[in-house]
Amino acid sequence: MLDRLNEALERVERDLDTPVDVAAMARTTLTSEYHFRRMFSVLSGMSISEYVRRRRLTLAGAEVIEGRDTLLDIAVRYGYGSAEAFGRAFRAMHGISPGEARGSGAALNSQSRLAFRLTVEGNTTMRYRIVEKDAFHLIGPKARVPLVHEGVNEPMVEFVKGIPDSAYERIEELSDQEPRGGVSVTVTHDPDRREGSDVDYYVAAATSETEAPEGMEALEVPAGTWVVFPFQKYAFPEAIQRIWVYAGAEWFPSNPAYQHKHGPELLSVEYDEQDQNLASGELWLPAEKAV
Known part of the structure; x- marks a missing residue:
């Protein structure tokens, strides 16, 4: 099951510039969308939509600092319809605006890619x-x-x-x-x-x-x-x-x-x-x- 869950998370990385298709991710794990959302939240401590947002803003932050593309181009690439909306989301995660991030020495936050692993402790069998x-x-x-x-x-x-x-x-x-x-x-x-x-x-x-x-x-x-x-x-x-x-x-x-x-x-x-x-x-x- 964890292999299927990690496979579903690969969609996040492939589709960072399009709306997240949670239903497709759920189909990968052979569960309902409701169950997938619940399972992801319980395992990770955040919602799938929050994880996708943080991953997109992590990668966008790197591109902002790199400085090759305009802020509007970066905003559109990561699914934001305007520079203003991108700026609000960027500040909410990183604590500074995209413009400030292009200054020297800017420190940004980062959301690492999630991968789920099973750790077995003991040999307890759960009854039901x-x-x-x-x-x-x-x-x-x-x-x-x-x-x-x-x-x-x-x-x-x-x-x-x-x-x-x-x-x-x-x-x-x-x-x-x-x-x-x-x-x-x-x-x-x-x-x-x-x-x-x-x-x-x-x-x-x-x-x-x-x-x-x-x-x-x-x-x-x-x-x-x-x-x-x-x-x-x-x-x-x-x-x-x-x-x-x-x-x-x-x-x-x-x-x-x-x-x-x-x-x-x-x-x-x-x-x-x-x-x-x-x-x-x-x-x-x-x-x-x-x-």
Whole structure:
């Protein structure tokens, strides 16, 4: 799979002067465009569009310093319709204008070419199960927080700390199906899943109830297929966050009968009594059968 992903990235270098064809890149990796965007973002920490922009401006910067072509010629070559638009993008990445960059001693930023490599640590085999669920609701407190791919999400932590015990008790009462108890729910809005983009985050019950109590919100979830990844005594949050990476880069490409689809992603967690830094539970990802 990583070979196909690196092959797709070669299109970025070949087509730096034309709009990026993400759909074609996805076809190279034998995935949907949605899954490709998500997988790239999780693996690299940036969206595919951001990577393409930074690569183009890296090469444009070298040509600006070289000084052989006009700034307008360079702008057009790298997909900008005007010198003004090129100047704004150039300054956003390099911190100076193209004209200033042509002065002696200008220092520019550089985006290296990405290449993905697999590092195998240990011989752990990830378990999974496929679950078909009828329509249900997720009901619980909700907040909008930034997306954080690795490490602690401080706004999310603060939101969870502010939830009263009475709300957790009500969530337990509402829970009447898998995954049981209080479930962490994330709903992304940015198809590229860029770091810092908005995420709707719930602490909720999976329930057959439809009405949300005061102070809570209800999210309707249609009937569908879920891929469930159980885990035991994983370091929180880093090791659990790596399950998303495994699912995107390994499981879905290795199981082409299923495709990841947009929807709420559910995380059920129980902390270890002896070590609160360890957690066990399940990650539920919405999926659909490939056509």
